[in-house]
Amino acid sequence: MTRPKIRQVVLDTETTGLNPQEGHRIIEIGCVELVNRRLTQNRFHVYINPDRIIDQGAIEVHGITNEFLEDKPRFEDIFEDFIAFIRGAELIIHNAPFDVGFINHEFSLLNNGTGSVADYSEVFDTLTYARKKHPGQRNSLDALCKRYGIDNSHRDLHGALLDAEILADVFLVMTGGQFSLLDEDLAEQEEVGMSRVVSALSVDRPALKIIRCDEEELQAHQQRLEAIDKASGGACIWNQ
Template structure:
């Protein structure tokens, strides 16, 4: 696969919505973003819940657990758009299944005014789903499947959440694009309960001693005969040196 060069500043982004299709009037209800600079978390993030001014589909609530009642006192998209644009400006957005999230954001932009433009007026976009399908053809490439493939602990992810999914995707992205095993410098923590499980486990000093199973004379003789056969065949057996 071709090596991909990324900008120094990346923003890993995810959204939750009232439904699946903005063309049917569905809206964004949560945006979560985390910032990476030179492939390291900076600790900066953008996170907000949004009042969609419409009813959330029951199927969507089953996915993310966000209810209409919870969003009643939250700001509208127009109230947060300025801060959101400022956060993503001049970054490269890292999104899993980017057409979905970008489509919703562009729909929200279009509802404001003709001067707002589209996502690509502010940022480049990198789709981790497209990348994963090229890197792992014929395999499942959902975020959960990628977590399993790269050994990322997402057991705390009972429901979808924009900020949590953005943090998990940051781990996936770094491992998938560079083999990097950690996205944090020493001393830089992420939100509790949202980190890759890298705790060192120490064995108890009181544990029973390991059982040593020794070879029998017959097994030792068979082993030596095998080494001699390798030597005769010109194999240069290092165990006889």
């Protein structure tokens, strides 16, 4: 039986500053598509003229200048294509309140009943997920790349499309996406193979030999846990 296709859109934005309530606007949107946890070639990427000056601190982060955006479309010119791309998909966003807050602010400025992101898509916040999965640790996109062995050496500056592509890799690995590079039929074969492995492990066989640690090893282990607990500010999960 053919499974229903699951469509997800990994999204990132760049902005003129940090707070839309202070008049800051979106200047770049980057999206990549996942179907059944497999990256497709479908992309949405646009630079946007915000009709305002970009904060210097923001330029230092993403490198997008006021001059570069002078001839770019405005949000009202691209919002229909953007909504068409995200409609019905689950949005994968790192620190979703930031990006969703800016998008909803742009929708409100249209003053045409566009509504909010929630009217078109559900949202999965990878930062919230990472904080639950890795409590007490750094969970920035760069930190997650390092933790999961994802190469982001080409990321000198932030960029919406580049960050969306990197986040897609992080999301798939962090949520157990080893099947992401396989098509649907191969994924099903892999699952059958895994069930055979479980079955093979369940056959009768001699009990495994248990080698217990001695007192010196126990003390060394406890000292190591105490050092980790101190370095992490009491967040060592093995002591909880």
